[in-house]
Amino acid sequence: MLSGGQALLHALTVEGVDTIFGYPGGAIMPIYDALYDFEPNIKHVLVRHEQGGIHAGQGYARSSGKVGVVFATSGPGATNLVTGLADAQIDSTPLVCITGQVFAHLLGTDAFQEADVIGITTPVTKWNYQITDATEIPEVLAKAFHIARSGRPGPVLIDITKNAQLQKFEFKGYTPCDHIRSYRPKPIVRHEYIRAAAELINKAQKPFVLWGQGVMLGSAETEFKAFLEKTGIPAAWTIMGAGALPSDHPQNVGMLGMHGNYGPNVMTNECDVLIAVGMRFDDRVTGRLDKYAKQAKVIHLDIDPAEIDKNVKTTVPVWGDCKETLPLLTQMVETKQHPAWLAKFREFEQKEIDAVIREELFPASGEMTMGEVIQQLNELTKGEAIIVTDVGQHQMVACRYAKLNQTRSNITSGGLGTMGFALPAAIGAKFGTLDRTVVAVIGDGGIQMTIQELGTIMQSGIDVKIMILNNQFLGMVRQWQELFHERRYSFVDITSPDYVMVAKGYGIAGKSVNQREDLTAALQEMLHHPGAFLLEVMVTKENNVFPMVPQGCSVSEIRLK
Amino acid sequence: MSEQAHIDREEYNITVYTENQVGLLTRIAMIFSRRKMNILSLNTSPSEIEGIHRFNIVIHETEEVVSKICRQIEKQVEVLKVYYHTNEDVIWQEMALYKVPTDVIAEKVKVERLLRENGARAVVIRRDYTVFETTGHREETDNLIKILQPYGLIEFVRSARIAIIKDSDGFNRKLREFERAEPSHEVVENEYLNSREKVFSM
Numbered sequence: 117m118l119s120g121g122q123a124l125l126h127a128l129t130v131e132g133v134d135t136i137f138g139y140p141g142g143a144i145m146p147i148y149d150a151l152y153d154f155e156p157n158i159k160h161v162l163v164r165h166e167q168g169g170i171h172a173g174q175g176y177a178r179s180s181g182k183v184g185v186v187f188a189t190s191g192p193g194a195t196n197l198v199t200g201l202a203d204a205q206i207d208s209t210p211l212v213c214i215t216g217q218v219f220a221h222l223l224g225t226d227a228f229q230e231a232d233v234i235g236i237t238t239p240v241t242k243w244n245y246q247i248t249d250a251t252e253i254p255e256v257l258a259k260a261f262h263i264a265r266s267g268r269p270g271p272v273l274i275d276i277t278k279n280a281q282l283q284k285f286e287f288k289g290y291t292p293c294d295h296i297r298s299y300r301p302k303p304i305v306r307h308e309y310i311r312a313a314a315e316l317i318n319k320a321q322k323p324f325v326l327w328g329q330g331v332m333l334g335s336a337e338t339e340f341k342a343f344l345e346k347t348g349i350p351a352a353w354t355i356m357g358a359g360a361l362p363s364d365h366p367q368n369v370g371m372l373g374m375h376g377n378y379g380p381n382v383m384t385n386e387c388d389v390l391i392a393v394g395m396r397f398d399d400r401v402t403g404r405l406d407k408y409a410k411q412a413k414v415i416h417l418d419i420d421p422a423e424i425d426k427n428v429k430t431t432v433p434v435w436g437d438c439k440e441t442l443p444l445l446t447q448m449v450e451t452k453q454h455p456a457w458l459a460k461f462r463e464f465e466q467k468e469i470d471a472v473i474r475e476e477l478f479p480a481s482g483e484m485t486m487g488e489v490i491q492q493l494n495e496l497t498k499g500e501a502i503i504v505t506d507v508g509q510h511q512m513v514a515c516r517y518a519k520l521n522q523t524r525s526n527i528t529s530g531g532l533g534t535m536g537f538a539l540p541a542a543i544g545a546k547f548g549t550l551d552r553t554v555v556a557v558i559g560d561g562g563i564q565m566t567i568q569e570l571g572t573i574m575q576s577g578i579d580v581k582i583m584i585l586n587n588q589f590l591g592m593v594r595q596w597q598e599l600f601h602e603r604r605y606s607f608v609d610i611t612s613p614d615y616v617m618v619a620k621g622y623g624i625a626g627k628s629v630n631q632r633e634d635l636t637a638a639l640q641e642m643l644h645h646p647g648a649f650l651l652e653v654m655v656t657k658e659n660n661v662f663p664m665v666p667q668g669c670s671v672s673e674i675r676l677k
Numbered sequence: 678m679s680e681q682a683h684i685d686r687e688e689y690n691i692t693v694y695t696e697n698q699v700g701l702l703t704r705i706a707m708i709f710s711r712r713k714m715n716i717l718s719l720n721t722s723p724s725e726i727e728g729i730h731r732f733n734i735v736i737h738e739t740e741e742v743v744s745k746i747c748r749q750i751e752k753q754v755e756v757l758k759v760y761y762h763t764n765e766d767v768i769w770q771e772m773a774l775y776k777v778p779t780d781v782i783a784e785k786v787k788v789e790r791l792l793r794e795n796g797a798r799a800v801v802i803r804r805d806y807t808v809f810e811t812t813g814h815r816e817e818t819d820n821l822i823k824i825l826q827p828y829g830l831i832e833f834v835r836s837a838r839i840a841i842i843k844d845s846d847g848f849n850r851k852l853r854e855f856e857r858a859e860p861s862h863e864v865v866e867n868e869y870l871n872s873r874e875k876v877f878s879m
Contacts (some may be wrong), residue, residue: 234700235703238700238703238704238707239707239711242754243754244700245700246699246700263754296754297696297728297757298695298696298754298755298756298757299754299755420752421748421751421752422745422748422749422751422752424748425744425745426745426748
């Protein structure tokens with residue numbers, strides 16, 4: 117006989133869970149009681165806020181490719197997960213969140229710490245379920261893991277009433293699930309569409325590949341590279357796809373979208389065949405849809421049939437896991453090179469270097485820029501670090517300029533744009549990949565949203581490098597106010613505490629620099645420090661991130677200044 | 678919304694085959710409400726296949742919007758298959774009940790003729806009131822309201838729409854074929870699931 121809580125922990129063990137991020141409370145105490153006996157096989161990281169817990173779970177999942185697991189108690193504990201669930205849902209991050217719930221007989225009575233967690237989380241989960249009887253635990257957990265990690269991954273929430281956690285039952289073992297009657301995670305690959313896509317690609321004069329996170333979610337980096345190298349097609353990435361192909365690969369022509377590179381945005385409206393791989397044509401990538409790639413035939417490779425034609429009309433849909441579909445496509449396409457077409461991207465790149473990049477990465481004088489900090493970081497880490505970014509100007513700068521030689525090296529809140537994401541996500545990312553350097557790049561706004569997670573770093577002793585790019589503003593909002601609201605800087609002037617002192621209070625080493633000549637040494641100190649380190653870099657206050665596709669404009673109307 | 682999109686809007690009958698799962702109704706309804714779309718009619722019932730439920734949803738939209746929304750519904754874990762059809766492609770019915778005072782009806786109405794002309798029947802006849810029932814399209818059931826209104830109609834209720842497609846194949850076979858054609862893997866669900874009551878003891 118096992119209690120529901122013990123059965124849950126057994127299930128997690130069979131699923132190979134080694135790390136849980138969580139925060140205990142009254143309604144999840146039986147599970148925490150069971151957890152007590154499962155250490156050290158399962159490591160529990162005590163976060164300082166449930167939002168920190170779920171972002172850490174996301175960071176863990178994104179860096180390791182495994183399912184992130186999060187525990188929270190009922191009511192306020194569970195509702196604090198909502199932001200992270202929405203973030204994980206839109207960024208297709210596999211998570212299993214377990215929340216405690218009040219006793220079943222109290223459900224719906226406005227009991228202490230009761231909230232309708234299933235109702236609240238329905239729109240932000242791939243699947244959710246409330247367990248009121250312990251015997252349901254093995255079945256539901258098995259389904260939860262299968263749903264979270266298969267097909268287009270996503271967050272799953274299981275709410276377990278306290279009586280079910282306590283209830284003893286005859287536990288007959290746990291079998292992972294790989295089939296649900298109504299759930300088809302992988303569409304059947306239609307070979308006629310692969311053939312049609314190959315024909316279009318073979319006839320194309322100016323083909324162009326856009327890739328997103330789907331390449332990484334499908335673990336299809338090798339297959340993707342093989343396809344690109346056989347076809348010789350230039351390829352650009354969304355911020356969620358960054359790193360799936362190394363930054364310096366000769367066919368990698370840069371970042372798409374609102375703050376993406378000049379060439380890929382302009383050329384989107386010049387290519388004849390657009391091949392989208394595992395990306396969903398987000399509005400931050402497409403700009404105005406009615407002026408987006410109207411001249412091109414579109415081939416869309418996606419595992420989620422609902423993404424086909426959702427935003428951009430597709431000529432040939434290639435449903436399926438790109439790990440399966442890309443090799444089939446590679447077999448059928450001709451070996452080609454597109455030197456003249458590729459050279460056009462490089463021409464635009466040169467134009468962008470002259471107008472923006474050189475000044476951003478190698479400023480001759482004046483205050484430090486965010487770009488030069490990232491440039492210095494690239495030099496020192498040789499592009500091998502995991503870069504976790506928060507949301508705002510620093511995020512766009514880091515995504516634009518960070519060198520990523522390895523896959524799963526760029527962790528950012530792409531779809532929801534959640535400020536406060538980076539610090540906890542970096543903690544999770546480090547737990548997911550202990551052998552890699554993890555650098556959280558955070559603005560002075562975002563760090564203050566989840567700064568309490570410095571306490572998690574203190575207690576767990578995890579080695580996370582925290583780099584605050586402090587421009588003393590909520591920079592991205594300020595940039596928009598400057599450009600589109602006549603410089604009416606409404607509530608973007610944010611004051612910071614002494615971050616180094618704050619870090620010191622948490623027993624974390626730190627340093628602040630505001631002179632260019634001190635930057636390299638400070639970065640070296642941060643990277644070589646044994647353990648966590650907080651480095652604050654004071655950067656120029658009113659710098660704008662360019663290029664930029666203004667809202668409501670076509671991608672080819674991208675502005676260099 | 679463009680003028681063309683307004684012109685192209687018409688009634689669509691969405692048929693959703695699902696597993697029988699608590700909370701799924703909310704999940705499906707939210708797909709519409711999130712997009713600020715109004716559901717004109719919604720009916721759920723068990724289908725002819727064990728463990729499978731069937732939703733009939735009616736909305737007034739363009740085909741493009743309907744096809745996208747159907748994919749979003751089909752994306753839900755417990756949803757097996759979603760189809761959509763125009764009114765021309767389905768046979769549909771709504772049922773209506775009318776409660777009227779028995780004495781007035783008995784005195785003033787030629788009930789026999791009323792029933793015959795409206796394809797109605799009396800469900801309950803009591804001293805104080807009589808309940809008529811009719812099924813049909815909206816205009817048909819509306820028509821009987823107009824007729825009964827002058828005689829002191831007490832209460833009226835109309836059901837959601839149910840629809841069956843005209844295509845002779847029917848859903849049943851498609852659904853069974855679908856289950857045969859797309860079995861993702863061998864079924865190795867937790868072996869205890871189907872006999873939970875027998876296996877687990879409290």
